[in-house]
Amino acid sequence: MKALVCVKRVIDYNVKPRVKSDGTGVDLANVKMSMNPFDEIAVEEAIRLKEKGVVTEIVAVSVGPAKAQETLRTALAMGADRAVLVQVDDGVDVEPLAVAKIIKGVVGEEAPGLIITGKQAIDDDSNQVGQMLAALLGRPQGTFANEVTVEGDSVVVKREIDGGLETVKLALPAVVTTDLRLNEPRYASLPNIMKAKSKPLATKSPADYGVDIAPRLKTLKVAEPAVRSAGIKVADVDALVAKVKELGIA
Amino acid sequence: MKTLVWVEHDNASVKDATLSVVTAAAQLGEVHLLVAGSGCAAVAEAAKGIAGVGKVHLADDAAYANALAENVAPLIAGLMADHDAFLAPATTTGKNIAPRVAALLDVAQISDILSVEGPKTFTRPIYAGNAIATVESTDAKLVITVRGTAFAKADATGGAGSVEAVAAGADSGLSSFVGSEIAKSERPELTSAKVIVSGGRALKDADTFQATIFPLADKLGAAVGASRAAVDAGYVPNDYQVGQTGKIVAPEVYVAVGISGAIQHLAGMKDSKTIIAINKDEDAPIFQVADLGLVADLFNAVPELTGKL
Numbered sequence: 001m002k003a004l005v006c007v008k009r010v011i012d013y014n015v016k017p018r019v020k021s022d023g024t025g026v027d028l029a030n031v032k033m034s035m036n037p038f039d040e041i042a043v044e045e046a047i048r049l050k051e052k053g054v055v056t057e058i059v060a061v062s063v064g065p066a067k068a069q070e071t072l073r074t075a076l077a078m079g080a081d082r083a084v085l086v087q088v089d090d091g092v093d094v095e096p097l098a099v100a101k102i103i104k105g106v107v108g109e110e111a112p113g114l115i116i117t118g119k120q121a122i123d124d125d126s127n128q129v130g131q132m133l134a135a136l137l138g139r140p141q142g143t144f145a146n147e148v149t150v151e152g153d154s155v156v157v158k159r160e161i162d163g164g165l166e167t168v169k170l171a172l173p174a175v176v177t178t179d180l181r182l183n184e185p186r187y188a189s190l191p192n193i194m195k196a197k198s199k200p201l202a203t204k205s206p207a208d209y210g211v212d213i214a215p216r217l218k219t220l221k222v223a224e225p226a227v228r229s230a231g232i233k234v235a236d237v238d239a240l241v242a243k244v245k246e247l248g249i250a
Numbered sequence: 251m252k253t254l255v256w257v258e259h260d261n262a263s264v265k266d267a268t269l270s271v272v273t274a275a276a277q278l279g280e281v282h283l284l285v286a287g288s289g290c291a292a293v294a295e296a297a298k299g300i301a302g303v304g305k306v307h308l309a310d311d312a313a314y315a316n317a318l319a320e321n322v323a324p325l326i327a328g329l330m331a332d333h334d335a336f337l338a339p340a341t342t343t344g345k346n347i348a349p350r351v352a353a354l355l356d357v358a359q360i361s362d363i364l365s366v367e368g369p370k371t372f373t374r375p376i377y378a379g380n381a382i383a384t385v386e387s388t389d390a391k392l393v394i395t396v397r398g399t400a401f402a403k404a405d406a407t408g409g410a411g412s413v414e415a416v417a418a419g420a421d422s423g424l425s426s427f428v429g430s431e432i433a434k435s436e437r438p439e440l441t442s443a444k445v446i447v448s449g450g451r452a453l454k455d456a457d458t459f460q461a462t463i464f465p466l467a468d469k470l471g472a473a474v475g476a477s478r479a480a481v482d483a484g485y486v487p488n489d490y491q492v493g494q495t496g497k498i499v500a501p502e503v504y505v506a507v508g509i510s511g512a513i514q515h516l517a518g519m520k521d522s523k524t525i526i527a528i529n530k531d532e533d534a535p536i537f538q539v540a541d542l543g544l545v546a547d548l549f550n551a552v553p554e555l556t557g558k559l
Contacts (some may be wrong), residue, residue, distance in 0.1 A: 017377040097358050131349035140320050140424035143346045161342040167428035216358035221384040238359045240544050247381045249326035
């Protein structure tokens with residue numbers, strides 16, 4: 001079975017984003033970018049399924065600017081076999097619905113048995129692509145996966161839900177989105193990073209899949225969140241007790 | 251505008267998350283509800299009493315028992331022929347279903363809204379809450395998830411809605427529910443608690459976490475939360491996690507014990523009314539958002555605090 005993993009190039013999770021002073025967006029010039037952390041987990045899960053003999057080939061796909069090649073090379077260095085970059089102009093944000101439509105096109109070409117995406121990207125925090133893709137394909141979805149087990153022609157997904165965990169069984173092909181605790185992604189070793197440079201990476205455009213990437217949502221403004229006023233430090237527990245009592249919670 | 255609100259429930263009672271969504275929906279227009287489940291007539295009866303509610307659509311069928319997105323999304327997409335907006339809480343259930351509905355309708359989804367600025371204009375957090383975007387939809391229909399802590403809860407009583415049964419669609423056969431492990435807790439629910447006591451990596455292990463955090467939480471009638479580090483280390487189950495990828499909370503008082511205050515954690519709690527931090531590192535980022543800070547070893551300070559309250 002072939003696995004398709006979707007990866008996104010995003011601001012590194014350790015960087016504190018700065019809002020541009022003209023309110024048009026977040027300043028990404030000269031900011032460290034990395035693979036979205038949830039997507040690393042998706043790649044890792046595909047590799048583990050390959051190591052178990054369940055998956056035979058892993059194709060990594062990304063929709064993004066030319067620089068998203070670096071993100072795909074990272075996936076290849078971790079253990080993906082091939083990559084597809086659906087390239088858009090620098091600075092163009094593609095909304096989740098358009099990404100899902102493009103990936104549907106890639107799925108049409110590749111016919112994977114399992115599609116793994118992160119549960120959300122840490123830049124737009126949408127948490128939509130996997131679900132939308134499943135809908136467009138008319139296939140089942142296993143979102144917020146904590147554990148993934150392929151059993152014959154179905155996949156059993158343990159999901160992280162608000163009150164605990166839930167297990168669902170999905171007919172393959174299926175879409176799975178990863179939660180943090182699914183696995184711990186491996187680091188790419190230097191020899192593997194070198195090897196990844198010679199793995200195939202195809203470049204496509206949204207037009208190749210007949211997808212219009214014009215945004216449906218107009219961003220009118222991006223602003224800093226309200227700043228909290230500075231607090232105080234208390235000297236000892238007694239002072240804290242007094243303050244807590246003032247708050248009327250004890 | 252006619253809105254359709256997803257009622258979150260356990261086939262017995264309406265969950266609180268629904269009430270905040272009703273408030274958001276009321277800012278857009280007429281509020282209709284959808285109760286989809288199995289043997290859930292009582293939920294619909296309760297739902298029609300929510301203040302401001304018009305019609306309650308009741309889809310009672312075995313196929314909807316566990317709110318599987320594959321079965322529920324086509325039902326909602328069908329009802330959207332007669333509604334202009336679909337709103338669901340930004341809970342794991344809402345986040346699972348709403349994008350599937352949006353894709354079926356070929357519209358963008360607006361995630362986790364903080365406010366309604368106009369009939370098609372909303373604010374939402376991006377970059378772990380480090381920026382707030384104002385977005386306007388150009389789609390004919392709206393599909394929205396609502397951040398519960400950003401809207402007041404509608405009154406659960408006083409409404410005079412009417413219940414109307416909706417014919418169920420066929421089971422998709424694509425997915426089935428196997429089982430669930432729901433953590434049992436006597437404490438208040440994390441997302442609706444007035445006070446939360448959260449612990450981080452500094453708590454050392456599960457036993458120490460229990461012995462240190464739980465008594466303080468009990469004293470304050472608080473829910474217990476945790477940072478990702480504490481969850482990853484196995485101190486508490488993952489549904490305790492507060493943050494960008496866990497639960498978003500905004501209680502009256504949030505007590506952060508042994509939590510450094512990483513961006514991802516702050517994303518889940520920085521709208522709390524009062525933040526209290528106890529940490530032995532006086533440079534910990536948590537102190538930049540804390541209203542009250544105590545620089546101290548938590549293993550001495552927390553038991554002393556618990557004792558003196």
